[in-house]
Amino acid sequence: MNQSDHVPELAGAAPHGAHTAEKPAPAIIRLRAVLAAAKYHGLELDIRDFAAEPGEESPSPATLSRWLREQGAMAKGMRIRWRYLIKMTNSPPIVLMFRDGSAALMVASSPEKGVIWLRDPLKDESAEPVPVDELRLSRLWTGDVLLVKGQVGQSEAEAPITFGWFAKMVLREKKSLRDIAIASMALSILQIFPPLIVMQVIDKVVNYHSLSTLISISGIIVVFSLYEVLLGYGRQEISLILTTRVDARLSLHLFSRLVALPLEYFERQQTGNMLGRVMAIYKVRDFLTGKLMSTFLDLFTLFVILPFLFYLSSTLAWMTVATAGMIGLIVVIFTAPLSRIMDKQIAAERDRSAVLYETVAGIRTLKTLALENSRKQLWDEMTAYVVRWKLASGRIANWPQTLVKPLDMFINRGIILVGAYLAVVNPSAVGAGGLVAFMMLGGRVAAPLVGMAKLMDDYTEVMTSLGEAASVLNQPTETKALTTGMRPVIKGALSFEGVNFTYPGATTLALKDVNFDLPAGTMLGLVGRSGSGKSTITRLLQGVSRSYTGYLKLDGIDLRExxxxxxRRSFGVVLQDNFLFRGTIRENITAGRPGYTIDDVIRAARMAGAEEFIERMPAGYETFIEEGSTNISGGQRQRLAIARAVITDPKLMILDEATSALDPESEALVNANLERIGKGRTMVIVSHRLSSLVNCDQICVMDRGTVVDLAPHAVLLERCEIYRTLWMQQNRHTEGRHTQKNTPDQDTSLLVEGE
Structure with a gap:
């Protein structure tokens, strides 16, 4: 078992037991040092949020810095020498990594005395630091440090996604960009020499029949060609590294920003449409690291070659530049109408992708209801819509291509005719060799100029794609709420004080002046007709919606603080339809908590009543759950969800219609387990089946967003009309069967008496 498996238990996060070891593991000491450094900057972190990397006995500086950035801090791991470390006199606490996997905090240094002061991260802040010199430190210290500080202003991860944001991300690769620029300049210079050599071959070798000159020139061409090939390979390799690094960073930012969006936003969006808009961001990536970069690299060639063209023939050079400028003008004129049609084409393709995603996601319903033909018809309509705008964009794009073609042909063919005329009329103006050299270099001048003009067209499409992605990714996130705020010890006492809540876009209140108190350890049932506000209360408790008015307190602290x-880690939540990830049963029960051991998994499964069916499976806890949980039953899926919820030993559990989709046998088993699970913790249970709430300490009756009554089952039957009505509706058939069962006996007895 690796060290990371002990992290939750040693940190006090494990749901049972405690370590008997007197000295914590080195990994825990290192984590405590990081927590102390973060606390210095006002960041209260929870050690339970840390997930160790596989194979790491003790977290590395890179792993720790990644975790700190996820928690809203700024951190950087680096290797430093003693002579630089001792000069950091005014620095905040620095985490020094030790060879045994532990760490210490450097709180002060004195270059004059040649010592630094270290503090034990397991001791209180008031503990006296220990002075250490270079010799003593070298026996322990690896040379690695972790620098931690609070976030200042808006980080790259939270800044609005704009074209400037992308450019800043690319410009961070300064070293790669510098190397690419140097290689491009060298290639531009090398590209001048082959035409010059060809000019010499024509003017000198051919005219004077000099074989020795030809051999010398051939050697020079081979050398220059070799250098050009090697430089071209090096530039391509560096460009590949640059684009790969940018792509990796972009993917990380993209996913982090997406999962930081609030649940309310996802509930209002069509999933396929939203994903289509998000993925449009990669067109911006391709533009920045592809067409834009290659065009600017070609500009190096332009600046180097253009003066040489004017040296060969100013007349031909001006003709080349003028023709390329006309090509650019044509492209610019057609940019606006083409961009408008491209917008419609992109929107049509996004809508078609949404239909495809929805069809695949609902394939089970599609197959069971035989909806293939209707979905095909919808797909055909969307495809026709895409084809319509694709054809329109192709047609309008064909116009500038057609108008540009004669100008492009003039650069490639007409210039040589004009040059030949000038050579015949005025041989001193340009020679045969100079004309051939001009033709070799002229095309390389026109290409960057045309490319610059075409960038306008690409830029319009890219900005459209950027706007699509930004409409999703620039939505307000939960990042601040996820990384800041209090981290109290949860006991489970709840208090609603005048809570009102309205869903975004709604005109009526979902909750109206809700008031009730719930002591820790209470089992509360929430009942009421559909739309009465039961699930809304659970949403507020989970922090899904924070735009309520009034006060919703947990252990006396407002949830928003x-x-x-x-x-969310302190809650255990079980829903009506729980999602299980593709993976093993063990991985699903320990989802997000890799530090838990198989013993913790078995204990949680036993509490949820899932141990029996898991052990009957061929691979036990390593049984692989397919996508959509198709290889297990609904009752088994619910019990695994309960096991996943209880493994963290939460002090407050929420069950929102957790048993409504189960068969009677599974429901009875789950309810029996819930009574055992509920001991010593607060339970909030939403259910339409009142029979499952009979044993609750309190039952809250909701109606149209208000609390009608709050009392145990027996009391509500006597004084609450809504609850009594619901109870009678659900139990009338049982009472009817009971009456029918007794009627024959009564009739028989009467007959006997009559006889």
Whole structure:
């Protein structure tokens, strides 16, 4: 078992037991040092949020810095020498990594005395630091440090996604860009020499029949060609590294920004449409690292070759530049109408992708209801819409291509005719060799100028794609709530004080002046007709919606002041339709908590009543769950979801219609387990089946967003009309069967008496 498996238990996060070891593991000491450094900057972190990398016995500086950035801090791991470390006199606490996997905090240094002061991260801040010199430190220290500080202003991860944001990301690769620029300049200079050599071959070798000159020139051409090939390979390699690094960074930012969006936003969006808009961001990536970069690299060639063209023949050079400028003008004129049609084409393709995603996501419903033909018809309509705008964009794009073609042909063919005329009329103006050299270099001048003009067209399409992606990714995120706020010890006492809530876009209140108190350890049932506000209360408790008015307090602290990650990790939530990830049963139960051991998994499965069916499976806890959980039943899926919820030993559990989709046998088993699970923790249970709430300490009756009554089952039957009505509706058939069962006996007894 690796060190990371002990992290939750040693940190006090494990749901049971405690370590008997007196000295914590080195990994824990290193994590405590990081927490202390973060606390210095006002960042209260939870060690339970840390997930160790596979194979790491003790977290590396890179892993720790990644975790700190995810938690809203700024961190950087680096290797430093003693002579630089001791000069950091005014620095905040620095985490020094030790060879045994532990760490210490450097809180001060004195270059004059040649010592630094270290503090044990396991001791209180008031503990006296220990002075250490270079010799003593060298026996422990690896040379690695971790620098931590709070976020200042808007980080790259939170800044609005704009074209400037992308450009800044690319410009961060300064070293690669510098090397690419140097290689491009060298290639531009080398490209001048082959035409010059060809000019010499024609003017000198051919005219004077000099074989020795030809041999010398051939050697020079081979050398220059070799250098050009090697430089071209090097530039391509560096460009590939640059684009790969940018792509990796972009993918990380993209996913982090997407999962930081609030649940309310996802609920209002069509999934396929939203994903289509998000993926449009890669067109911007391709533009920045592809066409834009290659065009600017070609500009180096332009600046180097253009003066040489004017040296060969100013007349031909001006004709080349003028023709290329006309090509650019034509492209610019058609940019606006083409961009408008491209917008419609992109929107049509996005809508078609949404239909495809929805069809695949709902394939089970499609097959069971035989909806293939209707979905095909919808797909055909969307495809026709895409083809219509694709054809329109192709037609309008064909016009500038047609108008540009004669100008392009003039550069490639007409210039040589004009040059030949000038050579015949005025041989001193340009010679045969100079004309051939001009033709070799002229095309390389026109290409960058045309490319610059075409960039306008590409830029319009890219900005459209950027706007599509930004409409999703620039939505307000939960990042601040996920990385800041209080992290109190959760006991489970709830208090609603005048809570009102309205869903975005709605005109009526979903909750109206809700008031009730719930002591820690209470089992609360929430009942009411559909739309009465039961699930809305659970949403507020989970922090899904924070735009309520009034006060919703957990252990006396308003929920909006509690760190959202800490809050959600402290809850156990089981829904009506729980999603299981593709992976093993063990991985699903320990989802997000890789530090838990197989013993913790078995204990959670036993509490949820899932141990029996798991052990009957061929691979046990390593049984692989397919996508959509198709290889297990609904009752088994619910019990695995309960096991996943209880493995963290939460002090507050929410069950929102957790048993409504189960068969009677599974429901009875789950309810029996819930009574055992509920001991010592607060339970909030939403259910339409009142029979499953009979044993709750309190039952809250909701109607149209208000609390009608709050009392145990027996009391509600006597005084709450809504609850009594619901109870009678659900139990009338049972009472009817009971009456029918007794009627024959009564009739028989009467007959006997009559006889």
């Amino acid at each position: 509690i760190n959202l990650t800490h809050l």
